[in-house]
Amino acid sequence: xxxxxxxxxxxxxxxxxxxxxxxxxxxxxxxxxxxxxxxxxxxxxxxxxxxxxxxxxxxxxxxxxxxxxxxxxxxxxxxxxxxxxxxxxxxxxxxxxxxxxxxxxxxxxxxxxxxxxxxxxxxxxxxxxxxxxxxxxxxxxxxxxxxxxxxxxxxxxxxxxxxxxxxxxxxxxxxxxxxxxxxxxxxxxxxxxxxxxxxxxxxxxxxxxxxxxxxxxxxxxxxxxxxxxxxxxxxxxxxxxxxxxxxxxxxxxxxxxxxxxxxxxxxxxxxxxxxxxxxxxxxxxxxxxxxxxxxxxxxxxxxxxxxxxxxxx
Numbered sequence: 338x339x340x341x342x343x344x345x346x347x348x349x350x351x352x353x354x355x356x357x358x359x360x361x362x363x364x365x366x367x368x369x370x371x372x373x374x375x376x377x378x379x380x381x382x383x384x385x386x387x388x389x390x391x392x393x394x395x396x397x398x399x400x401x402x403x404x405x406x407x408x409x410x411x412x413x414x415x416x417x418x419x420x421x422x423x424x425x426x427x428x429x430x431x432x433x434x435x436x437x438x439x440x441x442x443x444x445x446x447x448x449x450x451x452x453x454x455x456x457x458x459x460x461x462x463x464x465x466x467x468x469x470x471x472x473x474x475x476x477x478x479x480x481x482x483x484x485x486x487x488x489x490x491x492x493x494x495x496x497x498x499x500x501x502x503x504x505x506x507x508x509x510x511x512x513x514x515x516x517x518x519x520x521x522x523x524x525x526x527x528x529x530x531x532x533x534x535x536x537x538x539x540x541x542x543x544x545x546x547x548x549x550x551x552x553x554x555x556x557x558x559x560x561x562x563x564x565x566x567x568x569x570x571x572x573x574x575x576x577x578x579x580x581x582x583x584x585x586x587x588x589x590x591x592x593x594x595x596x597x598x599x600x601x602x603x604x605x606x607x608x609x610x611x612x613x614x615x616x617x618x619x620x621x622x623x624x625x626x627x628x629x630x631x632x633x634x635x636x637x638x639x640x641x642x643x644x645x646x647x648x649x650x
Contacts, residue, residue, distance in 0.1 A: 339595075339596060342591070342592045342595045342596045342601075343596060343600065343604050344604075345588050345591065345592055346588060346589070346592045346596070346600065346601045346602075346603075346604035346605045346608070347604045347605065347607060347608040348588065348608060349584065349585045349588035349589055349592075349605045349608065350585075350604065350605030350606055350607065350608025350609035350610075350612065351608035351609065351611065351612040352581040352584050352585055352588075352608075352612070353437075353581065353582070353585045353605070353608075353609055353612070354437050354608070354609045354610075354611075354612025354613040354615075354616060355581060355612055355616060355621065355622065356377075356421075356424070356577075356578045356581040356582050356585070357424045357425075357428045357436050357437065357613075357616075358428060358616055358621060358622035358623070358624035359574060359575065359577055359578040359581070359622050360373050360374065360377050360421070360424065360425045360428075360578040361373075361424075361425055361428035361429055361622075361624070362575060362622055362623050362624075363376060363377070363425075363571065363575045363576075363578060364425050364426075364429075365429075366567055366568075366570055366571055366575065367563040367564075367567050367568070368567070369555070369559050369563075370422060370425040370426045371422060371551065371554065371555035371558055371559060372555055372559060372562075372563050373425050373578075374418065374421050374422040374425055374551050374555070375548070375551050375552045375555045376563065376576075376578075376579070377421060377425075377578040377579040377582060378418065378421070378544060378547050378548035378551055378552070378579060378582075379548055379552075379579065380576055380578070380579025380580060380583075381544045381548075381578075381579030381580060381582045381583035381586075382541065382544045382545045382548045382579070382583075383579075384579060384580050384583045384584075385537065385540050385541040385544050385545075385583045385586075385587065386541050386545070388537050388541075388587070389535075389537035389538050389540075389541045392537050393535055393537060393538060395535065395538055396538065396541060397538075397542075398533060398538070398542075402532075402533070406532065409457070409525065410525060410528065410529050410532070411529075411542070411546060412521075412522075412525055413522050413525040413526040413529060413542075413543040413546070413547075414542070414543045414544060414545065414546025414547035414548070414549075414550065415546060415547060415550050416518050416519070416521055416522035416525070417519075417522050417543055417544065417547040417582075417586065418547035418548075418550050418551035418554075419515070419518050420440075420515050420518050420519045420522060421547070421551075421582060422551060423440075423511065423512070423515035423518075424436060424440075424515065427508060427511070427512050427515070428624075430505075430508045431505075431508055431509065431512060432617065432625065432627070435509065435512065436512065436613070437609045437610065437612070437613035438479060438482055438610065438613065438637075438640070439479070439509055439512035439513050439516065440512050440513065440515050440516030440519060441479075441516060441606050441609065441610070441640070442475065442476070442479050442513050442516060443512070443513040443514060443515060443516025443517040443518075443519070443520070444516040444517065444519055444520040444602065444606065445472065445475055445516075445520075445602075445606075445643075445644065445647060446472070446513075446516075446517060447516070447517035447518075447520035447521060448520045448524075448602055449464065449468065449472065449647065451520065451521070451524050452464075456521075456524065457521070457524040457525055457528055458528050459524055459528075467646060468646070468647050470646060471643045471644070471645075471646030471647035472643065472647060473643075474639060474640075474642055474643035474646060475639075475640055475643030475644060475647065476643075477639055477643075478636045478637065478638070478639030478640030478641075478642070478643055479636065479640060480636070481632055481633070481635050481636030481639055482632075482633050482635075482636025482637055482639075482640060485632050485636070486630050486632055486633055520602070522543075523589050523593070523601075523602065526539055526540070526543050526586060526589065526590050527589065527590060527593035527594070527601075529542070529543070529590075530590040530591075530593070530594065531593075531594055536587060536590040536591045536594075537587065539590050540583065540586045540587040540590050543586055544582075544583055544586060574622065585605075588605075589601055589605065592604075603644050603645070603647075606644055607641060607644070610637050610640065610641070614629055614633075614637065617629060
């Protein structure tokens with residue numbers, strides 16, 4: 338039974354790695370990362386709504402439940418919107434590998450802080466010397482997988498038309514912050530799912546909240562809706578991003594109570610790493626294609642060792 342949930346967490350990370358290029362291509366079509374994020378959230382909300390209604394017959398918790406919970410328990414959707422929109426913006430700037438690997442660093446760092454101090458009702462896990470060593474090893478892996486290839490080749494991992502170094506550094510920093518936001522989202526959604534005892538409903542609430550917030554923000558910023566002529570140029574898979582994102586949220590809500598937050602994050606991160614490598618290698622979803630270098634493989638191996646030390650030892 339444990340192996341099933343381990344595989345589910347791995348699959349969730351793999352799907353998330355494929356969501357990034359799909360939403361990025363949709364962003365190109367509708368000429369706005371925010372409109373693309375709104376569409377993705379709409380599709381994901383409908384997907385999770387149908388799933389929740391079909392399984393449990395419920396979409397919303399009771400008024401009593403809502404009034405008795407702290408405000409932060411409902412922030413998962415907002416944080417998910419920030420994370421998704423960041424990925425859409427970052428993918429054409431940083432490429433498949435960096436868009437996944439740098440947020441992984443943010444996820445691990447924030448996850449360690451959450452575990453150490455017991456934020457968001459998480460179980461307290463002290464920061465031992467061994468876990469600190471794991472963080473150092475993870476950082477070295479990120480350097481090998483992301484920074485060294487750019488320095489050795491004197492260009493970007495994916496794109497030939499790269500921004501200036503200082504601008505590029507800002508995008509990389511934001512990618513790490515986005516990963517930290519994702520870790521907070523997973524902790525909040527996992528706790529919400531436990532309180533509701535209904536993972537489908539928790540995932541739906543998170544996605545619905547994110548859809549409302551990102552759509553309002555998008556309309557304020559863009560002051561328009563996607564044109565019908567633009568939507569007609571999409572392919573079927575351009576609409577899959579929301580389903581993949583919804584599946585990721587649902588999978589994490591399902592697996593956290595069964596195998597714990599540590600194993601869930603670990604397996605989903607490994608799935609994301611492998612998924613991003615395949616996206617880069619084969620140019621899936623109309624993304625830029627670039628062969629994976631040996632130093633990147635070494636970096637991913639080092640990162641995996643660091644993740645294992647942090648989450649298992």
